[in-house]
Amino acid sequence: MKLQLAGVNHRTAPVEVRERLAIPEWRLEEATRKLLEHPGVAECVVFSTCNRVEFAVCSEVDADLRSFIREYLLTDASQIREHLYEYNGDDVVRHVFRVAASLDSMIVGEPQILGQVKHAYTVGKAVGSVHANMDALLSRALSVAKRVRTETSIGSSAVSVASVAVDLARKIFGSLQGRSVYVVGAGKMSELAARHLRSHGAETIFVSNRTHERAQQMAESVGGSAIHFERLYETADRADIVVTSTGAPHAIFRREHGELFMHRRKNRPMFFIDIAVPRDVDPEMSHVDGIFVYDIDDLQQVVKANVNDRGREAQRAEMLIEEEVLRFRHRMQNLDAVPTIVALQNRVEQIRQAEIERLRSKLGVLTPEQQSAIDSLTRSIVNKILHRPISALKHVSGSDELTTTAETLRNLFGIDDSTSRRNGTPSPTKETLNGLSTTTEPASASSPDTSDAKIAALHKSSSRR
Numbered sequence: 378m379k380l381q382l383a384g385v386n387h388r389t390a391p392v393e394v395r396e397r398l399a400i401p402e403w404r405l406e407e408a409t410r411k412l413l414e415h416p417g418v419a420e421c422v423v424f425s426t427c428n429r430v431e432f433a434v435c436s437e438v439d440a441d442l443r444s445f446i447r448e449y450l451l452t453d454a455s456q457i458r459e460h461l462y463e464y465n466g467d468d469v470v471r472h473v474f475r476v477a478a479s480l481d482s483m484i485v486g487e488p489q490i491l492g493q494v495k496h497a498y499t500v501g502k503a504v505g506s507v508h509a510n511m512d513a514l515l516s517r518a519l520s521v522a523k524r525v526r527t528e529t530s531i532g533s534s535a536v537s538v539a540s541v542a543v544d545l546a547r548k549i550f551g552s553l554q555g556r557s558v559y560v561v562g563a564g565k566m567s568e569l570a571a572r573h574l575r576s577h578g579a580e581t582i583f584v585s586n587r588t589h590e591r592a593q594q595m596a597e598s599v600g601g602s603a604i605h606f607e608r609l610y611e612t613a614d615r616a617d618i619v620v621t622s623t624g625a626p627h628a629i630f631r632r633e634h635g636e637l638f639m640h641r642r643k644n645r646p647m648f649f650i651d652i653a654v655p656r657d658v659d660p661e662m663s664h665v666d667g668i669f670v671y672d673i674d675d676l677q678q679v680v681k682a683n684v685n686d687r688g689r690e691a692q693r694a695e696m697l698i699e700e701e702v703l704r705f706r707h708r709m710q711n712l713d714a715v716p717t718i719v720a721l722q723n724r725v726e727q728i729r730q731a732e733i734e735r736l737r738s739k740l741g742v743l744t745p746e747q748q749s750a751i752d753s754l755t756r757s758i759v760n761k762i763l764h765r766p767i768s769a770l771k772h773v774s775g776s777d778e779l780t781t782t783a784e785t786l787r788n789l790f791g792i793d794d795s796t797s798r799r800n801g802t803p804s805p806t807k808e809t810l811n812g813l814s815t816t817t818e819p820a821s822a823s824s825p826d827t828s829d830a831k832i833a834a835l836h837k838s839s840s841r842r
């Protein structure tokens with residue numbers, strides 16, 4: 378199984394490109410389903426946030442992700458070639474870990490990305506595009522993100538795109554004390570922005586949102602005033618600063634609105650901080666004299682200082698990610714060998730049980746102590762016999778040699794797929810799982826339950842092929 382990923386992010390593509398490719402939340406399921414149907418794709422997830430649109434897949438043969446992007450996003454790949462990155466294998470693991478840990482965010486350490494990764498994972502599970510490999514990757518990515526947060530101070534301050542937007546507003550005016558600010562939208566980002574505006578002394582906060590009740594709730598919580606969305610254009614110019622962050626697929630403020638505002642304000646300047654992707658403010662509006670528009674990419678300048686401050690912590694986090702990438706590689710390699718190890722164990726256990734049964738009729742009634750002695754003797758013989766084949770499988774796991782070694786062992790031990798099927802889904806013994814997990818996970822994270830679920834998922838995924 379190969380891991381592949383293709384996408385664009387805030388570093389490779391400006392907001393005008395990202396907004397064209399952005400997949401709104403309500404289309405995420407459909408996008409994931411379509412990707413799963415794409416030739417070669419066995420498992421997948423789709424990440425679409427204000428900073429990135431990415432397609433991560435597990436494939437048996439190379440999946441042509443560029444052709445998927447072309448077909449699904451109706452975008453000529455040549456138009457986005459310069460913005461597109463593609464990763465394979467360990468680089469996918471590293472990238473997904475860095476994304477989840479907020480190391481690849483515009484604002485390093487912002488916590489929102491973790492929720493967005495979890496959401497992509499949940500959508501993947503709901504549409505059936507997440508099986509053993511993706512499950513292992515994403516569940517580990519979430520744990521790695523948690524580790525980075527607890528072991529470094531990367532996420533120690535409550536920094537977010539919204540808080541940086543407010544920092545920008547403060548930079549523009551020196552101070553927000555006594556200022557009137559207009560917040561458009563009442564979602565997660567708007568709420569954060571409104572709270573930061575309040576805590577930095579903004580005097581009047583107007584809130585307008587498509588669903589008025591949410592605007593009311595938010596206005597109440599920050600001591601602001603809610604304004605009906607229909608009255609947005611007749612009221613927005615009451616404030617010097619408008620912070621806008623809606624999920625609208627089209628611009629909310631256009632050039633004609635800017636002209637109207639300037640006319641009414643007698644050319645007193647007005648500042649728009651637009652953190653939405655797709656953008657809420659049409660770039661044309663910035664051509665109106667007196668209107669100043671800052672979009673999400675302009676915030677990058679503000680966050681540069683922030684990145685420098687966190688440089689050392691980010692370095693520690695990167696080292697931790699490298700350690701986790703290695704650990705994940707071992708784990709996946711072991712996972713490759715699991716079906717054969719389980720089949721071997723089942724086969725030998727079957728022989729052991731049959732021999733004990735045969736012996737029992739000859740020996741007559743045994744005391745519990747005698748039964749236990751026979752049991753432990755035969756188990757010990759079986760484990761010793763299996764030790765070398767299992768070690769050999771683990772040794773070649775993840776390499777091309779695995780297929781040949783597994784086939785040889787299956788032949789030697791008389792295991793074929795039909796034998797495995799006749800015996801039901803092979804279930805790993807505790808020894809196998811512990812043996813596998815000690816090389817990969819701390820004991821607490823590799824309980825037989827967890828591994829059982831992984832094996833079951835693995836069988837599910839192989840039965841789909």
Ligand code: NAP
Binds near residue numbers: 489623653
């Ligand atoms: P959210 O919690 O889902 O809120 C979405 C907001 O947009 C709600 O107030 C919603 O109004 C409004 N909205 C949706 N469709 C609309 C439409 N067609 N017309 C007018 N209003 C509409 O989303 P969010 O996370 O705050 O994100 C909002 C924007 O910020 C997005 O463009 C996103 O890309 C960008 N952004 C998000 C993050 C992040 O970390 N979450 C970071 C940076 C930028 P209702 O209450 O009526 O539904």
